[in-house]
Amino acid sequence: MVAPPLRARVRAGMIDEIKAVARRHLATDGANLSLRAVARDMGMVSSAIYRYFPSRDDLLTALILEAYDALGDAVEAADAAFDRGDLRGRWHAACRAARAWALAHPAEYALLYGSPVPGYAAPEDTVAPAARPPLTLVGILRDGLAAGRLSPPEDALPEPLRADMAELGVLLSVDLPPALLARGMAGWTQLFGLISFELFGRLNGVLPHRDEYFDHQTALMADLVGLP
């Protein structure tokens, strides 16, 4: 195993530095990332950036992928830190971790969950990392169901929805009753809505005690999905 040639290493370093500078710009200037500003910060000329990223969208895609992974790591780590049997503790920890990450990286969260850029289409390889937070939530449900500490709801689902939910279960590789999976999706939707409302300024001026509000709302959803 030979070491990678020097050229490849400095190239990898350049790519990392560009991403780091771009992330910094993202945090201050918001989603309208300027390639020229990034190049300026690096003491380069704008056209040099194109040696490393074929377009601005590709740079954004790289940042999006890293952000998905960072969020996924945070949520999964928070979940893993609790005893497997402490379903409610895991639920709250996962939700809190997602919110904490979003509050710490608002611009990146907006990049992931904000309005889609008109011309931009998310590449195929973002769907797997994007599924990690909801997968963590439904994983808690799966564990609770397997341990017999959680009884599936008896919601009556119309047939097409039942089939859709079954298919979604196969796609996520998690075997849950359709009605329970639907409630899990409700929890995930609610988590996204809570964070987005707070981060996008829709709670400005009202509800100053954000932590308590968030915990209460996630507790409501924990009840809804049937956590003991």
Added chain:
Amino acid sequence: MVAPPLRARVRAGMIDEIKAVARRHLATDGANLSLRAVARDMGMVSSAIYRYFPSRDDLLTALILEAYDALGDAVEAADAAFDRGDLRGRWHAACRAARAWALAHPAEYALLYGSPVPGYAAPEDTVAPAARPPLTLVGILRDGLAAGRLSPPEDALPEPLRADMAELGVLLSVDLPPALLARGMAGWTQLFGLISFELFGRLNGVLPHRDEYFDHQTALMADLVGLP
């Protein structure tokens, strides 16, 4: 009462036409609205637009205000079309109306509820029209409570959250028990999350039966807020 001078009338017409053209551009090109493109479509020169809107943000604000009002009209009309006592019917109608409006005007919805534009700060006069959809939802709860057909939940709220909810009730001019108002906010958050997930492409490839999914999830929230 004299008729407004001709000059003012043609000016108002111009403003309306600019907004109409801008809305059309918004629908096709997304949020990055180009003043020059709007001017081109109107056979004008870009600088002429500034006679009617002092900046691009002001034009966007005008569009945002109109969009809030259009959404508020749709939701309130759907709610008003049902018998006052049919709480569940009103709930579903209001939710469906919001979703239908969003699907019909995706770009305008993204303008309202997508990631905030970095430099842009929503003016004060947007908060009232922005509050109309959630007000419609909690109005259903208020009516149910007044009619004795809805019993407030017995959630234990921590004191600061209870106070926040009481204050929010005053702000919305709706007298609800804090715990019930919190659940109403959960319903509103869920509605926003459902629509955003669908509109922002997060359901692409899964859950093809969107109507059934949406109805089921809003029914879950109707249960959560305690609608009979």
Added chain:
DNA sequence: CATTGTCAAGAGCAGTGCTCTCGATTTGAA
């Protein structure tokens, strides 16, 4: 009739993403 205010047009500034070309440098094989 004369003045005042409003209007569209045009030029121009600073910024953007992106393409192309041109030398300089590094690389890997002959």
Added chain:
DNA sequence: TTCAAATCGAGAGCACTGCTCTTGACAATG
């Protein structure tokens, strides 16, 4: 070791953006 190929940064340039300022034409008002 030599040499061609690949890679790199720099610069010029294109088409586009929001926005400002000036100029000349027009209409409404006194």
